[in-house]
Amino acid sequence: MFFKNYRTVILVGAVIVAALVLLSYSLKRDSGESVVKNLALEAAAPVQKIFSAAIKGVDNAWERYVHLVGLVEENRNLKNKIAGLQTDLILYKEGYQEAQRLQKLLSLQEEHQYEFIAARVIGREQAALSKTIWIDKGSASGLKPGMPVLAPPGLVGRLTDVSWHSSKVLLLIDENSNADVLVQRTRVQGIVRGAGSRGCVVRYVSKMEDVKEGDLIVTSGLSNIFPKGLLVGRVSHVGHMDVGLFLQIRVVPFVDFTTLEEVMVLAADQRNISQKKKPAK
Amino acid sequence: MIYYLLLPFVTIGLVVLQATLADIFFSGWLTLELSLVVVIYAGFRLELMQGMILALMTGFVFDSVSGSFLGLFTLIYLNIFLLSFFVSLRIASEKLYLVALFSLICSLIESFMLILLYRYIFEFDMMSNVLMVFVPQALLVGVLSAGFFHAMRKAEGLMYGKTIQSQQRTGTGGISAKA
Numbered sequence: 001m002f003f004k005n006y007r008t009v010i011l012v013g014a015v016i017v018a019a020l021v022l023l024s025y026s027l028k029r030d031s032g033e034s035v036v037k038n039l040a041l042e043a044a045a046p047v048q049k050i051f052s053a054a055i056k057g058v059d060n061a062w063e064r065y066v067h068l069v070g071l072v073e074e075n076r077n078l079k080n081k082i083a084g085l086q087t088d089l090i091l092y093k094e095g096y097q098e099a100q101r102l103q104k105l106l107s108l109q110e111e112h113q114y115e116f117i118a119a120r121v122i123g124r125e126q127a128a129l130s131k132t133i134w135i136d137k138g139s140a141s142g143l144k145p146g147m148p149v150l151a152p153p154g155l156v157g158r159l160t161d162v163s164w165h166s167s168k169v170l171l172l173i174d175e176n177s178n179a180d181v182l183v184q185r186t187r188v189q190g191i192v193r194g195a196g197s198r199g200c201v202v203r204y205v206s207k208m209e210d211v212k213e214g215d216l217i218v219t220s221g222l223s224n225i226f227p228k229g230l231l232v233g234r235v236s237h238v239g240h241m242d243v244g245l246f247l248q249i250r251v252v253p254f255v256d257f258t259t260l261e262e263v264m265v266l267a268a269d270q271r272n273i274s275q276k277k278k279p280a281k
Numbered sequence: 282m283i284y285y286l287l288l289p290f291v292t293i294g295l296v297v298l299q300a301t302l303a304d305i306f307f308s309g310w311l312t313l314e315l316s317l318v319v320v321i322y323a324g325f326r327l328e329l330m331q332g333m334i335l336a337l338m339t340g341f342v343f344d345s346v347s348g349s350f351l352g353l354f355t356l357i358y359l360n361i362f363l364l365s366f367f368v369s370l371r372i373a374s375e376k377l378y379l380v381a382l383f384s385l386i387c388s389l390i391e392s393f394m395l396i397l398l399y400r401y402i403f404e405f406d407m408m409s410n411v412l413m414v415f416v417p418q419a420l421l422v423g424v425l426s427a428g429f430f431h432a433m434r435k436a437e438g439l440m441y442g443k444t445i446q447s448q449q450r451t452g453t454g455g456i457s458a459k460a
Binding site for chain 2: 008011012015016019020021022023024025026027036037040041043044047048051052055059
């Protein structure tokens with residue numbers, strides 16, 4: 001009867017006592033090894049793995065989301081950086097290309113052993129009747145009318161008007177331009193004349209002479225204006241007209257006149273340099 | 282019977298989950314004591330025998346997983362369950378602010394018991410943790426318990442059509458939930 005009336009109290013008391021006994025036992029045997037504890041840990045380990053994997057997935061997704069949020073700002077910054085870098089790159093590329101061109105100009109000087117004056121193209125006049133360019137050197141730098149102007153890999157033209165600090169160059173393709181040339185392969189001589197947008201033509205070559213497409217045209221050095229052996233162009237067409245004594249020879253100049261930026265003015269050839277170095281006794 | 286079979290797995294899952302979440306959110310600074318909230322909830326909702334077994338099991342698993350001495354949290358959870366069980370005769374769980382307040386007090390009691398046990402058994406003073414750990418943890422438990430009770434009431438409503446609080450524990454003996 002007593003137990004029935006106080007069953008709940010006895011049960012609660014017993015459970016509390018059991019918990020106290022468990023704690024006391026655990027404190028007394030502080031070995032860290034307990035079968036029941038190990039069982040609980042063994043059971044908890046797979047659950048821990050599952051939760052860790054799930055939470056790691058969520059964590060990764062969250063990090064990606066945070067990354068996306070910051071991506072707009074990062075993208076803006078990167079775009080600004082790219083714009084700055086592109087500007088730098090253009091400057092470097094420009095410098096590199098200029099260095100390449102100047103290197104070619106220098107190689108021209110080394111090849112021919114001439115005294116050159118380098119000049120920068122400051123303007124161009126490509127009208128129907130006139131094909132000229134302006135350069136930034138003039139008589140103050142020692143330039144004189146008639147001096148040949150070169151750019152890799154060949155002849156550009158000659159100076160026509162020279163002021164103190166600028167000069168006008170008559171391009172090889174100008175219709176008023178003439179130069180004594182020869183066909184490198186057969187040594188046949190002629191006169192190259194400008195033909196505007198069509199390039200140049202070589203005149204006064206007899207129909208009897210051997211000239212083929214692809215032949216190289218170089219200066220002959222006969223006129224004392226252009227030194228011998230400067231590259232002029234390559235034969236692109238050879239025409240045999242029924243009437244007339246001469247061949248119709250078209251030449252494509254080696255120099256691209258539309259992209260000229262720097263040129264070399266041939267101030268004196270090797271002979272003149274030698275004479276300058278050895279004054280007359 | 283199913284309840285007793287599932288209980289070990291549920292408690293293990295619960296304790297591992299709270300340990301994992303606490304590690305993520307608080308980096309070991311606080312313990313996210315979902316287990317304490319569940320024990321308090323059991324005090325309000327379950328029968329004495331069911332609740333005591335749940336408290337024992339939860340406390341035991343918590344002891345095992347947290348690495349404390351076996352029986353430490355078992356004893357604390359058992360006492361908190363019994364306290365909740367008897368308080369549920371006076372407080373209705375519908376009043377969430379009362380539940381939150383009671384949970385906060387339970388958490389503080391738990392902290393107080395821990396301080397006492399560590400002080401007299403291990404001669405280790407934990408008073409320095411009161412402001413930085415125990416008080417924030419108690420506040421967290423209060424907030425969590427309000428949310429948990431609310432969610433469980435909704436779940437009970439969806440599953441059973443009404444709450445499953447027994448007729449004897451509607452809080453009408455003391456502070457009433459009814460307006």
